[in-house]
Amino acid sequence: DQQVKQNSPSLSVQEGRISILNCDYTNSMFDYFLWYKKYPAEGPTFLISISSIKDKNEDGRFTVFLNKSAKHLSLHIVPSQPGDSAVYFCAASESRSYGKLTFGQGTILTVHP
Amino acid sequence: NAGVTQTPKFQVLKTGQSMTLQCAQDMNHEYMSWYRQDPGMGLRLIHYSVGAGITDQGEVPNGYNVSRSTTEDFPLRLLSAAPSQTSVYFCASSYSTGQAFFGQGTRLTVV
Numbered sequence: 001d002q003q004v005k006q007n008s009p010s011l012s013v014q015e016g017r018i019s020i021l022n023c024d025y026t027n028s029m030f031d032y033f034l035w036y037k038k039y040p041a042e043g044p045t046f047l048i049s050i051s052s053i054k055d056k057n058e059d060g061r062f063t064v065f066l067n068k069s070a071k072h073l074s075l076h077i078v079p080s081q082p083g084d085s086a087v088y089f090c091a092a093s094e095s096r097s098y099g100k101l102t103f104g105q106g107t108i109l110t111v112h113p
Numbered sequence: 114n115a116g117v118t119q120t121p122k123f124q125v126l127k128t129g130q131s132m133t134l135q136c137a138q139d140m141n142h143e144y145m146s147w148y149r150q151d152p153g154m155g156l157r158l159i160h161y162s163v164g165a166g167i168t169d170q171g172e173v174p175n176g177y178n179v180s181r182s183t184t185e186d187f188p189l190r191l192l193s194a195a196p197s198q199t200s201v202y203f204c205a206s207s208y209s210t211g212q213a214f215f216g217q218g219t220r221l222t223v224v
Contacts, residue, residue, distance in 0.1 A: 004155075034212065043117070043203055043215030044156070089155060099144030099163060099207055100171065103155035 003027045004092050006104035013111050019077040021107050023090030026071065030092035034101070035064060035075045038087045047088075048075070080111045115139050119204050119216035126194040126223045134189040134219050136204030142214075144207045145187040146171070147179065149200040150218075156203060162187055194223045 005024045013019045021035075031052035036044035050057040050064045050073065057064050063076045077084055090104040120135045138145065146161040148171075158171030162181040176198060178190040187206075191198060201220050205213040 006155075009153075036215075041218070043205075043217050046212050046214070049212060091156075099146050099161050099209075099213070100158055101146070101148075101156075101205075101213060102172075103148075103157070105153055105155045 002105075003030075004090055004102050004104040006088075006090055006107050008107050009105070010108040010110070013080045013109065015082055015111055015113050016079045019075075019080045019084065019109055019111065021075040021077075021088050021090075021109065023073045023075075023104050024071060025073075025092050027092070027094075027102070028071070029094045030102070031095050032093045033064070033066060033073050034091045034093075035062075036089045036091060036103075037084075038089060038106070044089060077109075080109075082111050082113050085109055085111050117204055117206050117214050117216035119202075119219050121219060122217065124219060124221050126191070126221065128194060128196060128223060130194050132191050132194065134191075134202055134204075134221075136187045136189065136216060137185050138187075138204075138206040138214070139185065140206060140214065141184060142206035142208055143184070144209065144213075145181065146205045146207075146213065147177070147187070147189045148203045148205065149173065150203060151200050159189065159202075191221075196223045199223045 034049040035047040038044040066073045087106045091101040147159040148156040160179040162168045204216045207213040
């Protein structure tokens with residue numbers, strides 16, 4: 001029972017264009033969502049988060065959108081850079097259970113120069 | 114500022130052996146967790162702790178034990194290693210805001 005799903009295993013984008021990574025969830029108790037970036041042989045690093053009371057959060061080139069009715073969130077990277085090439089994980093938690101993150105399977109993003 | 118430190122980085126075990134994966138954090142975080150990452154499955158929660166002396170099971174706890182005697186340390190014990198426990202293990206810590214900081218991982222192979 002996969003409560004957080006990233007249905008695209010991989011995404012290839014040209015440098016300078018927009019990258020859009022998608023994530024769906026099924027558990028309506030999730031109210032805090034995060035995106036992590038992971039390079040090979042390293043631990044995941046936090047990128048951006050959003051609370052369920054918002055529908056958008058922006059941090060520099062990264063924007064996360066949350067559509068609660070559709071149980072869908074997306075991460076937009078504009079403009080994409082070759083250094084953004086990594087695995088991106090979507091994660092979710094319930095506010096009463098911080099420290100317990102449920103992750104999606106990950107999407108491999110490749111940004112071509 | 115070390116953050117979350119995991120040791121060892123690599124380990125090969127024989128089936129039936131036991132070992133302890135170490136995790137330490139220096140950020141005074143109350144929450145600590147252990148995850149395993151397997152191909153195509155993302156990270157799955159093994160055990161977590163909301164403070165010293167308090168632990169609970171995650172999604173895949175079987176075959177693993179934890180204890181939290183101090184705020185800083187959260188070791189993960191494999192009681193009798195099995196090939197199905199071959200994986201990459203990540204320790205994480207966080208405040209109650211939910212943003213977790215991860216260690217560099219331990220790559221474990223059970224033969």
